[in-house]
Amino acid sequence: MPDGRDGVLVCRLDGVVCAVQSVCPHRGAPLAEGTLHGAVLTCPWHGASFDVRTGRRLRGPECADLRRYAADGTAWVER
């Protein structure tokens, strides 16, 4: 990322692209190694789960919501 942050995790949800931060805000796990079930992304380390459409944490260890990104030409910008 241009601002030095970690990367972006992009997934397609019934044809709609969702982009969120790629590391878990709880302990920094690589979310790309987690599981996506419907709109619910679950962290592979401690089971925190997030709604990739909103970035909101659904359950699991308390932590911040996921940052969401949108494509702006050739770059991802935080929403």
Place this chain on the structure above:
Amino acid sequence: MTGRRLLVAETVDDYAVALAAAVADGALGRWAPVLGGVPVPGAASLHEAVVAGEPIAPERWRELSELWYRWQAPRDHVSPMRWYFSALAAAAGLAPGGEEAAELVDRWLQEQEAAAPAERAARVRAILGVDGTAPLVAGCGDPLDALAGIAHAAVRGRPFVWFPDAGALAEALAAEGRGEAFVAAPSRAAASVRAATGEGAEASRGAPLAGAAHDGGGPLAREARDAWAAMEPGERDALLLRLHDAFAILGPVRVRAAGRALDNDSGRELVAACIGAPPAAWSHPQLVWATCLRLWQESAAGFTELNQADLALAELQAFLVHKRARYVRLLGAAEPAAAPASLVELAQAVATLREEVERDHVRCFAIDGGSWERREHFVPLRDVMAGPVPHEYTEHLERTVGVPLPEGPTEAARFDALVERMAARGVNPAEALVATAHFVVADEALDADYVVVTAARGVKLDRPWTLELTDVMSYTAIRPGCDPGPRGVRLGDVQIRTAISQRMRYNVTRRARNYSPDRDERLTAQPFQFPDVAAGEDAHHGGHRANGIRLVARAPFVLDLPGGKRWRGLADVRINRVSYKDADRFVFEDLPRLIRRSLWCRAIVEATYARGLCLDERYGNKQVAVPPWAARELAHA
């Protein structure tokens, strides 16, 4: 399709969420969920609907997803009737999961449970305000089928009843004697739901909920309140204080009780507020919570098994009934024909049965460190004691402490002789524990990265609550060749070994406070533990994170002292894998092997105490050197 849309759900969770959302949003007239896997031309998928923004708003999705999750705890099972009644409460305008809805749904559930199968449909009709001509939708078996049945019933405004078994269902259908009865099964369920999408279907939103008026929270609530009221005020307050104190030392608690979110602090406050107040004045959450704590004490269940649950009296009853049935199966006995007369008697029956189970089994738990959820499990004692002590262990002892494990009539006698011979050679028995830790860490079957052996050294055992850090031995063995650095652990071996052992010594001193005669000291104790397998241990613990404590199996052991005293909480063996991979999690099948090795350590420690000896004081220090033989092995690796 007369303006109605079909909603395809891929999973049970999606299905339930979609269903409840449709009911709660008053959109039943437009939405008819269909079981996933049934192709429906032109249907919108659940996720398309969500992305489109209607009718399930993300916030609503989140709430319902949360409820669905909580309702699966603590039995990994969701009551279809709870979901149906909650949908009815939501349709009546009550917030899902709120206190008002929680009390109402709890009451309806209790009434269902108390009614004979043939009477249950009438009770639901009374809630719906419909007469006997409204055909019953009923079923039993897999909750997946129940969800389709609920959808069908809700769309048509018909009563729904889910039965625990086919016998009860047959009894109810026989009592109906006429009209349409829906018996849920995947293919028929889908067909019925499709049929329900035609014109003429009645939505249940806005239907009068005849049973909504407050009447004391249902039969279990009346029973519980009466039981509390029947106690002398002094006796009741003393019991509440004991419950408060027992709850105070528990590990992390996160539950909802009657719609109220509770953790350790708010749980203590809620039960404390009951002290001195007449039960008639208790709120429904207070009644549920105080009763929950009493049932916990009477049943001696693991309280944290309830973590993340949305507690209701009906759910507590189901939890205990489920436990009783499980214990009966473990004992190979016949299912008791009659339920105990009261919740307290049911809890007592559970405690009695568990005692019987524990004669042949070791009680264990699985722990999710991320959510604090726990599940009880029993390891057969015969699995723990299977096979002889391996000769490799005997040889290892000879190589490391200079004495092989002597032959003897029992395992305890063999370790007693080992300690005797070590003492005669001037070798402290602590060296046998250290050697055992290194033997276990080299065990490919357990495949651990760290092994930690901890035990009170043998001083102050007449007053264990006075134990200090230096009165406890702890030793951490790290697998030769183990390098946790690339797995995100920045500390080196010496730091890891020091930090872990220091923490283990601290934990023993805190657990020992359970024995203190001083109430204030007891309130600062740590709870005793059972053998367990745990994942995500670093989710809420900075020290675990720094040291790579992630996937763990623990085997605490009791210590019998000369003179007949027995102490819990003063010793254990733990193993750890520095991994986040699901495949690396310890499983219950690992526990017999670990528990057996903990029993070797127990025999060594007890033989030490029996001779009036103490474990070497240098293992009670902060910095513990690796023995020379172990250092050579590590250098070799």
